[in-house]
Amino acid sequence: MSDASGVTGGALATPQPSLLPGPAVETIPHAVLGGSALFRAYVGAEPAALAFYRWSPHDPADRARAACVAAQAATARGTRDAVADVLAEQNRTWGASDDVLALVETLRRPDAVAVVTGQQLGLFAGPLYTVYKAQTAVRLAARLADEAGCPAVPVFWLADEDHDVAEIRRAAFVDGEHVRYCTYDDGRPPDADRGPVGRIVLDAAATERALAELEAALPDGPGRADALRLARDAYVPGRTMRDAFAHLLRALVPDIVLMSADDARLKRLAAPVFEREARAWPETLASLEERSRALVDAGFHAQIGPTPVNLFVMGEGARTPLDPDDGGGFVRRGTGEPISTDDLRARIDADPVSISPNVVLRPLVQDTLLPTAAYVAGPGEAAYFAQLGPVYERFGVPMPVIEPRLSLTVVEPGVAKVLDRYGLSVPDLGAGAVDPQQRLHALWRRLALEASDTDLEAAFAQATDAALGAVDALGPVVSEADATLTSTVGSTRRAVEKALDVLATKTIRAEKRTHEIVRARLARAQAALWPDGALQERALGPLGVVARHGLGALAEIVDAVPLDATVHHVVRP
DSSP states (O other), rough: OOOOTSSSGGGOOOOOOOOOOEEEEEEEHHHHHOOHHHHHHHTTTTTTHHTTTTTTTTTTHHHHHHHHHHHHHHHHOOHHHHHHHHHHHHHHHHHOOOOHHHHHHHTTTTEEEEEEEEEEEEEOOOOOOHHHHHHHHHHHHHHHHHHHHOOOEEEEEEETOOOOHHSSSSEEEEETTEEEEEEEOOSSTTTSSSSGGGBBBBOHHHHHHHHHHHHHHHHOOOTTHHHHHHHHOOOTSSSSSHHHHHHHHHHHHHHHHEOOOHHHHHHHHHHHHHHHHHHHHHHHHHHHHHHHHHHTTTTTOSSSSSOOOEEEEETEEEEEEEEEEETTSOOOOOOOOOEEEHHHHHHHHOOOOGGEOOOOTTHHHHHHSOOOEEEEOHHHHHHHHHHHHHHHHHHTTTEEEEEEEEEEEEEOHHHHHHHHHHHHTTTTOOOOSSSSHHHHHHHHHHHHHHHOOSSHHHHHHHHHHHHHHHHHHHHHHHHHOGGGHHHHHHHHHHHOOOOOOHHHHHHHHHHHHHHHHHHHHHHHHHHHHHHGGGGGTTOOTTTTHHHHOOTTHHHHHTTTTTTTTTTTEEEOO
């Protein structure tokens, strides 16, 4: 092994305290949780799916070859030093350690490669899988360094040019059986195009409201004060949304290089990608459409709907897609503003920071700037990379290995007790397309019926009939012995009927209380595992885990899971 060891992997992280015992790990097949046929086939190493990717993530030799190709291509481009200069500046701004800055310097080496992942700038670090992706990249970089014998640097791409504010403005946490949301609301419509979300400057009042909601929503635990401190240290009024997210992610995953491409120097280096799309977008479209048809013909789906031009123009607080016009030029969608091909190419040359790639070109910009040997993808991302192989070829950029991220659900001790008590698994409470409330009600009814073999109302009705029948049968006997006792028989009958009615009412109420306790337990477990019907990792924020268990808990939980993305992991702290 080369001197790649020591420049990547979890050893660079500063140890953080937590109160976790050794977590227990179980696994669930992805097929049980749903998801696309393409993703299931890809993680299952089925040849029909692997045929749509350049490399197999299951083959160590493929992973090593991809690293060699990526390193050679990046060195041939001659931009390593320029990119590293920008990354060093950015990461110093976001509080990087000396170890992370050393990783940046490693990228200057001609044999160094990157293991990249990325995500939108969700409020308070977004959903849990944002952190899981980053930590997967750290672990995969360490593995690749061993396999390929070259330095491998984990890099997190901040998707700060995305303009969907509604997608990133909320964070979710569990409070009992309810999901509580924290929202960044500065008074502007969440669906308004305000340009890149990373450029939004945090408003003082909106930020304080979001932090107050966070304080109310976070669960109790030994790390609660630390979780609040991390959020307040990161989300400072006057900072951009990008810088706030970067500061918090840096605190949660300290041993990864962060990268923002919304930078004039990096855009200048990526300008050839934009220029080619402006000149030859019909070729990109034809490649996408042909590959999309092939996927559908193979029984899979096309994740991306091909569009003619894969570029946005940014300016005046908006990020506007370009459409072709009938004259061979372009028009800014929704504005009617025409832009000739020559004008667009001149703009790319003079002001490349005003150009932004869409979902098709963003990976190519990334892999033009970085020596990307592997990209850590979620299920949707892994699916759209199946469409991009021919586009990579047309642009002359090597396609990396697409590594599925680790997928996991954390089952807290209280939730684990509910699952064990009623013989349930994680999928029982949410997998599939059933409405969460309908699923909860059906599960509750099933458990209630299993818990009670007796129909109480019918049992008491039968007992009452028998008891009253016995009293009635004694009536003639009593009257024959003493006629004055006939009225006593009637009062005794009424007393027996009333006593049985009171007993029945109390018994049925007790059973209903028991059933309600069961329902409440199930509701709490469902909220923790499937908040609002979504898998936990896709909905809940990572600061909830920090609050419950301490600063080091996230790393410990992910490190407890084998580096195996072919299954979903269930972790019991």
